[in-house]
Amino acid sequence: MISKKMSTYLAGNSMIRAMFEEGKKLKEIYGEDNVFDFSLGNPNIPAPDEVNKAIIDIVQNEDPVKLHGYMSNQGHEDVREIISDSINEKYGTNFSADNLIMTAGAASGLNIILKTILDPGDEVIVFSPYFLEYGSYVKNYDGILVEVDCNCDDFLPDAESLEKAITDKTKAIIINSPHNPTGVVYPEKTIEEIAEVLDKKQRELGKSIYLISDEPYRELVYDDIDVVYISKYYSNSIIVYSYSKSLSLAGERIGYLVIPDEADGSKDIIAAATIANRILGFVNAPSLFQKVIARCVDANVDIEFYDKNRKLLYNGLKEAGLECIFPEGAFYLFVKSPMKDEMEFIEIAKKYNILMVPGSAFSCPGYLRLAYCISTKSIENSIPAFKKLMNEVNNI
Amino acid sequence: MISKKMSTYLAGNSMIRAMFEEGKKLKEIYGEDNVFDFSLGNPNIPAPDEVNKAIIDIVQNEDPVKLHGYMSNQGHEDVREIISDSINEKYGTNFSADNLIMTAGAASGLNIILKTILDPGDEVIVFSPYFLEYGSYVKNYDGILVEVDCNCDDFLPDAESLEKAITDKTKAIIINSPHNPTGVVYPEKTIEEIAEVLDKKQRELGKSIYLISDEPYRELVYDDIDVVYISKYYSNSIIVYSYSKSLSLAGERIGYLVIPDEADGSKDIIAAATIANRILGFVNAPSLFQKVIARCVDANVDIEFYDKNRKLLYNGLKEAGLECIFPEGAFYLFVKSPMKDEMEFIEIAKKYNILMVPGSAFSCPGYLRLAYCISTKSIENSIPAFKKLMNEVNNI
Numbered sequence: 064m065i066s067k068k069m070s071t072y073l074a075g076n077s078m079i080r081a082m083f084e085e086g087k088k089l090k091e092i093y094g095e096d097n098v099f100d101f102s103l104g105n106p107n108i109p110a111p112d113e114v115n116k117a118i119i120d121i122v123q124n125e126d127p128v129k130l131h132g133y134m135s136n137q138g139h140e141d142v143r144e145i146i147s148d149s150i151n152e153k154y155g156t157n158f159s160a161d162n163l164i165m166t167a168g169a170a171s172g173l174n175i176i177l178k179t180i181l182d183p184g185d186e187v188i189v190f191s192p193y194f195l196e197y198g199s200y201v202k203n204y205d206g207i208l209v210e211v212d213c214n215c216d217d218f219l220p221d222a223e224s225l226e227k228a229i230t231d232k233t234k235a236i237i238i239n240s241p242h243n244p245t246g247v248v249y250p251e252k253t254i255e256e257i258a259e260v261l262d263k264k265q266r267e268l269g270k271s272i273y274l275i276s277d278e279p280y281r282e283l284v285y286d287d288i289d290v291v292y293i294s295k296y297y298s299n300s301i302i303v304y305s306y307s308k309s310l311s312l313a314g315e316r317i318g319y320l321v322i323p324d325e326a327d328g329s330k331d332i333i334a335a336a337t338i339a340n341r342i343l344g345f346v347n348a349p350s351l352f353q354k355v356i357a358r359c360v361d362a363n364v365d366i367e368f369y370d371k372n373r374k375l376l377y378n379g380l381k382e383a384g385l386e387c388i389f390p391e392g393a394f395y396l397f398v399k400s401p402m403k404d405e406m407e408f409i410e411i412a413k414k415y416n417i418l419m420v421p422g423s424a425f426s427c428p429g430y431l432r433l434a435y436c437i438s439t440k441s442i443e444n445s446i447p448a449f450k451k452l453m454n455e456v457n458n459i
Numbered sequence: 460m461i462s463k464k465m466s467t468y469l470a471g472n473s474m475i476r477a478m479f480e481e482g483k484k485l486k487e488i489y490g491e492d493n494v495f496d497f498s499l500g501n502p503n504i505p506a507p508d509e510v511n512k513a514i515i516d517i518v519q520n521e522d523p524v525k526l527h528g529y530m531s532n533q534g535h536e537d538v539r540e541i542i543s544d545s546i547n548e549k550y551g552t553n554f555s556a557d558n559l560i561m562t563a564g565a566a567s568g569l570n571i572i573l574k575t576i577l578d579p580g581d582e583v584i585v586f587s588p589y590f591l592e593y594g595s596y597v598k599n600y601d602g603i604l605v606e607v608d609c610n611c612d613d614f615l616p617d618a619e620s621l622e623k624a625i626t627d628k629t630k631a632i633i634i635n636s637p638h639n640p641t642g643v644v645y646p647e648k649t650i651e652e653i654a655e656v657l658d659k660k661q662r663e664l665g666k667s668i669y670l671i672s673d674e675p676y677r678e679l680v681y682d683d684i685d686v687v688y689i690s691k692y693y694s695n696s697i698i699v700y701s702y703s704k705s706l707s708l709a710g711e712r713i714g715y716l717v718i719p720d721e722a723d724g725s726k727d728i729i730a731a732a733t734i735a736n737r738i739l740g741f742v743n744a745p746s747l748f749q750k751v752i753a754r755c756v757d758a759n760v761d762i763e764f765y766d767k768n769r770k771l772l773y774n775g776l777k778e779a780g781l782e783c784i785f786p787e788g789a790f791y792l793f794v795k796s797p798m799k800d801e802m803e804f805i806e807i808a809k810k811y812n813i814l815m816v817p818g819s820a821f822s823c824p825g826y827l828r829l830a831y832c833i834s835t836k837s838i839e840n841s842i843p844a845f846k847k848l849m850n851e852v853n854n855i
Contacts, residue, residue, distance in 0.1 A: 065724065069575055105528050115523060118514065118515075179465055316563070343570060349712050350711055
C-alpha cells in the first residue's frame with residue numbers, strides 16, 4: 064500500500080525517535096528524574112521570557128486578520144528585514160530582506176534548498192559523523208549522498224578527502240557547525256580549506272558547487288568560541304538557520320534560509336526556493352512565530368545552563384572511565400563506546416535507565432551520542448549510574 | 460543552477476500568487492477599498508475570539524518547555540484525541556487519536572500522504588476544474604496527474620468518466636468538497652457513485668485505490684447543506700483537513716490527516732506518513748497551534764459574513780450581466796467569462812481595479828474565479844465597477 068521508498072524507512076525507522084518513545088515509557092514507570100534520557104536534542108530549558116511576552120503582545124495588539132493570514136510565501140517582509148539587519152550587524156555581511164526565505168525550521172530549509180537545486184543523480188557530500196536525516200532529505204529529490212569520513216581525533220573535515228570525493232555530479236556539500244553529534248565547532252582554517260578546495264574544483268569542472276551550512280546550533284557555543292559566517296569565505300554559500308535550539312522553539316518550526324546575492328544564479332534560486340516552499344506544502348513559515356522572531360531577534364536561551372551540563376557530564380563520564388572530546392558547541396557529547404559493538408553497550412545501559420543514541424545513527428559506529436540538553440539534576444543522578452554501568456562492562 | 464523540475468515552475472509561476480503581488484501594489488497606489496481583489500483565498504475575517512484567548516491562556520499557564528518543544532512527529536496525543544472525539548460526535552465515525560496525524564495545513568497533509576503512497580508512474584485522478592497545485596504535489600513524488608472533466612452545468616464528477624479513467628496504475632483520486640474554485644458541495648449521491656465505481660474497479664484490478672478528500676472548506680457551507688463524511692461510504696478513504704479557512708488561520712499552517720482503520724494497510728500508512736511528516740521537513744505541526752485547536756475544536760468563523768458576501772456578489776454580477784452557478788459552500792464564485800479568452804477579460808478588468816483568477820489556473824479555461832472572502836465594503840464598491848467593465852466589454 065505504501066511506496067517503495069517509504070517502505071525502506073518503515074523497516075529502519077529512526078533510532079533516535081524510537082529511543083524517544085522508549086524513554087517516554089520508561090519515565091512513566093520510573094519517574095522523570097530516574098530515567099537518564101540522553102537520546103533526543105529536545106531543549107530542556109524554556110524559551111527566553113521575551114518569547115512568551117512577544118506572543119501575548121502580538122496577539123493583543125496586531126490586526127488578527129493580517130496576523131493569522133497568508134503572506135508572501137517568502138515570509139513577512141518586515142520580519143526578513145529585521146533578521147537580515149541583525150545578521151549584517153553581527154557578521155559584517157550585506158544581506159537584504161530579499162536574500163531571506165522564512166522556513167518551518169532547518170529541516171524545512173534543507174528540503175527547500177535541495178528540492179530547488181537537485182536533479183536526479185546529483186551528488187551531495189557530507190562528512191561523517193552526520194545527522195542521518197540528511198540522507199533522507201537528499202533522497203527525497205533522488206540525489207545521491209556521498210560520505211567523506213572525518214578524522215576521529217578531532218572530527219574536522221579533511222580538505223584533501225573532500226577534494227577526492229568531488230565529481231562532475233557534485234552539486235552541494237552540507238556542513239554543520241557547531242556540530243551534531245560531536246559538539247565540534249569548525250575553526251576558520253577549516254572553512255578556508257573547504258572554500259579553497261571548492262573554488263578550485265569549481266574552476267576545474269566549470270560548474271557551481273554550493274556549500275550548504277546547517278546552523279541550528281550557531282548560538283550554542285562556549286568559552287567565546289567564534290563561529291565564522293561562511294558566506295564571507297565562499298560565494299556559493301547557502302545558510303540554513305533554525306530557532307529550535309537558540310530560542311528553545313523546536314516544536315514551533317521556525318527558521319530561515321539565506322541565499323546571498325553572490326551565489327551563482329541567486330535570483331533564480333530565491334524565486335525557485337520560494338516556490339518550493341509552497342509546493343512542498345509548507346506554503347509559508349508559521350505567521351505568528353515569524354512575528355515573534357522579529358521581536359526576539361537578539362534573544363538567546365541561557366547558555367550557562369548548557370555549559371554547566373556540559374562540564375558536569377564530561378567530567379562525570381571521564382571519572383566513570385569513558386572517553387570523548389570536549390565539545391565547544393551544541394549540546395552533545397560524542398563518546399567512544401567501551402565495547403566494540405556500541406549497540407550491545409546501549410542495551411546494557413538500559414538496565415541502568417540510561418538511554419543513548421548509537422554512533423551508527425550518525426554513520427559512525429563505535430560511538431555514542433549523549434544529548435545533555437536535559438535537566439542538570441538528571442545529569443547529576445546519572446553519574447553513579449554510569450559508574451555502575453562501567454563496572455559491569457569492565458567485568459564482562 | 461536550479462533543478463530541471465523547478466525550472467518549469469519558474470517559467471510559469473502560480474498565476475494566483477502573481478495576482479496577489481500585483482494586488483498588493485495596486486492597493487498601495489489606490490488604497491485598500493478601491494482595489495477589488497478577488498484573487499486570493501485569504502480569509503478577510505478574523506479568527507474567532509476563542510483562538511487568541513486560547514493562545515494567551517496556553518502561553519500564560521502551560522509549561523513552556525513542553526509547549527514549545529518537540530513532541531511525537533504524529534502530534535500531541537491529547538490534541539489528536541480531542542479532535543477525533545469531535546469528529547466522531549459530529550459524523551458518527553469511530554476514530555481514535557492513532558488515526559490522526561497533525562499536519563502543517565492541508566498542503567502539508569496532501570504532500571505527506573502522496574509521499575507515503577506514490578511510486579513513480581502511479582496515477583492520481585482529479586476532476587477539473589481543480590486546484591492546480593495538486594499537480595505539483597503529485598509531481599513531487601513522480602506521480603502522474605490524470606484529469607477527468609466535470610460537466611460544466613453542475614461541476615459534479617461523473618462516475619462513468621471516472622470509471623473510464625481508472626487504470627492499473629491508478630493509486631488515488633483527489634476530491635475537494637466544498638469545492639475550490641466552484642463552491643459546489645458534492646451531494647451524497649455523488650459520493651455514493653464514486654464509491655461504487657472505486658469498489659468495482661478495486662475488485663476488478665485487484666488493488667487498493669485511495670480516495671483522498673481535501674476538506675479545508677468543510678465548515679464553510681450555507682443554508683444547512685450537508686457535507687457527507689466520505690469514510691462512511693468508502694473504506695479506502697483518507698481525509699485531509701485544515702483550519703486555514705474554518706478558523707481563519709491560513710498563515711499558521713495547522714490541520715490534520717485522518718487514516719481510518721478500515722483503509723487497506725492502515726497501520727503501515729499511518730507509520731509511514733508519520734515518517735514522511737518528519738523527512739519532508741515538517742517534523743511536526745506547529746506545537747502552540749496544535750494546542751490552540753484542542754481548545755477551539757468546535758469554534759467556527761462567522762459564516763454569516765461569507766453568506767452575505769456570497770449573495771451580494773452573486774446578485775451584483777448577475778445584474779452586471781455575468782453568469783455563474785450559485786455556490787453552496789467555500790467562498791468562491793466560478794463565473795463564465797463573457798469573452799472567449801478569459802485572460803483578455805481579466806486584463807481589461809484590471810483597468811477597473813478588478814483582480815480575478817483565470818479558469819485556466821484550475822484547468823478550466825473560459826471561466827473566472829472570484830474569492831469573496833474580502834471585505835463586504837469592497838464587494839459593494841465593486842458592483843458599479845463590474846457594470847462599467849461589462850459596458851466596455853459589450854461594446855467591443
